[in-house]
Amino acid sequence: MRQGIYKFVIVILIVVLTGCTDRIEIEDATLILSLGLDLDEKNNLVVYERSPIFRRGTHGKTDHTGVHAATVQRSYSNFEALISTSIYNGKTQLLFIGKRLLQRKEIFPFLDSLNRDPENATNLRVIAVDGPVSEVINMEPKDKPRLSIYIAQLVDTSALRHLTTKVTLRQFHYMIVEPGITPIISEIRKDQKELRILGNALLDKKGYYCTSLNLRETQLLELLRDTQRTPYEFTFPVRLPGNHSKNKKNISISIKPKKLKITTNYHNGVPQFDIDIKLVGNITERTFNMNLDKEANKRIIETIVEEEMNKQMATLIKKLQRYQVDPIGLGLYVRAYHYNEWKAIEKEWPKTFAKSTIRFTPHVEIKNIGVLH
């Protein structure tokens, strides 16, 4: 009898306690894969979304809309007034932010709902769009897979080649909150028919747009940030002494960083950084003749590469200092090694960064020249 009552109670509970109160059928869900934020001509926020449709007879179709809304959270309700299904924002892959918005408004408050609601994915890639966001969101490329997936892969593979930096929403949050670094996000543009990675957009501490880095500058910056050690492809012009041929001479080299060492000193109230980097290179292309069997010639090539890198890096660092942005995160080194000085400058680190002395010394060692002499 007792056993019977137990079993009855258990069966009843299994039936009642299914925990499916808030389930969603996939046909009834709008999974926002891309979210876009931009300003219209009157500087009002416009929120765009792009989502695949899973219903019979709509194979491969996507839904893309834009609505005016005061905040991102509000826009979800406005979307739901347009779309017959309910919005689900846990699968978002991309967050496009229009350059116009970055230039005119502080971006961080708009992202609050994305960071606060635990249902949101925080691994979405943050991407600045040079031009209107609507152009990217409303693209219908015929020869490409789903746009949201395609752009996500584009950013990921470009980041592997150091052509842009993959910055997730969480990392973006880190960069804005951490005083020793300024934010950096990928930048894309829609040309006639194609999407193109431009490099990176640099933002200041409040999230306003400062300047952009092209692909080459991004590579150099990534070398300093040292977040992933996949090889870098560089092509440098070569000027050999005593050669006045009109053909341009270039050397391409695939470089792998071996060791990055940043030492910090304080000199007369100004931080000094010595960035010492050991690189191992493979020559992948050489458009001039040179006997590389000789030790001396190998050294010449190495010096050429070192000098050229040094020159380009100096230009990049000058640019960063001019715009007062420190995407390298040198402030972290000041905090770690000069904590007392750091406390005084913590709030205005970018200004101090602009004044600091930065020395870059690459040591290139060529290990491999390929199968040609």
Next chain:
Amino acid sequence: MMEYTSEGVAMRSQSINNISLMQYIFIIHGTQVGIGILTLPRELTEIAGTDGWISILIGGAFSILVSILITSIMKKHPDKTLYDLLLIYFGSYLGTLVNFIVVLYGALATITVIFTTLFVINVWVLVETPTYLILAGYLIPLFIIGSNGIKALGRYSEITFYFSIWMPILLLFPLKDAHVLNLLPVVKEGWYPIISAVRTTFLSFLGFEMAFFFYPYLTCKQHATKGIIVANLLSLGMFLVITMVSYLFFSPKEITQYEWPTLTLLKVIEFSFLERFEIIYLSFYMYVLSTTWLPYTYVTILGSQAILKKGSHKKHLLIFIFLLLLISIFFQPSYLQIAKLAKTWGSAGYIMGYVFPVLLGFYIILHHFFKTRKSA
């Protein structure tokens, strides 16, 4: 009183209420690892910055010292729980009063852990499901474990430990984004903030006071001290790993912005076929949390049995669980009330876990001193 004691001894002599050394270790360790680690990195950073890991080491040393003290108190009366001890030392009236306070403490701990669990589950996993439904589902299996005696509880704690070994290992995954520079310089603001943060770790280390109640059931009592030290060290290691990973991963300014930094760490883990991994983690973590509150529930029902001197523990457990369900229907706490509950438990635990054993130790030494003089 006599009745209860004889019944108690009889109950303890049964084999279903004997626990092995491993079970003893894991009951204490399980009680220590609970809701504390969800917020520990944030609370430590608020006071001590990224030097909080030193506070954990100091807090761990404190908890080991107190654990040894408790074990040596219990050694004097190897087959009596704290409830029996209090009656012996304080007499029937005062002893019952103190017992009642201990029962309230056990109930407070149970309620705090359960309601925090439900709150976190409600925020992260089951947003729409009402709390009492989750609780009802949660309580049934745990009632079955609880009603089968202390041995079942020990086995449950042990098996939960083995099954949750992967959880701290998984927390190492976010280290691919680690910033080692965050930890430097060590002792950045001097020792004062580090020492003041030690109190924060006290709440996390609470659980060693289970020795007061479970020591009599331990079969090999000669290893009790060793066992409780191992349990403390296990918890210390767990807290250190979680705090270190949070320090390396988050910026020191950022960590204080997250309500549950440990859960935010999990959001980084992403597979191509699975997102929001923290849902799986949290659902599994409910097991680990149950090994925190189930021993406290035991403390409560052992106490109510000792005070009322009647009823089987199964009946007491059933009534207690029913009361919990009733509370959950009428009381759905807000985030501020959750924080207040944790704070109240923290203060109560500070007294119960740290101050009380020291006072009791002194009292017992004095008691013996006067008793031996009187008899001499």
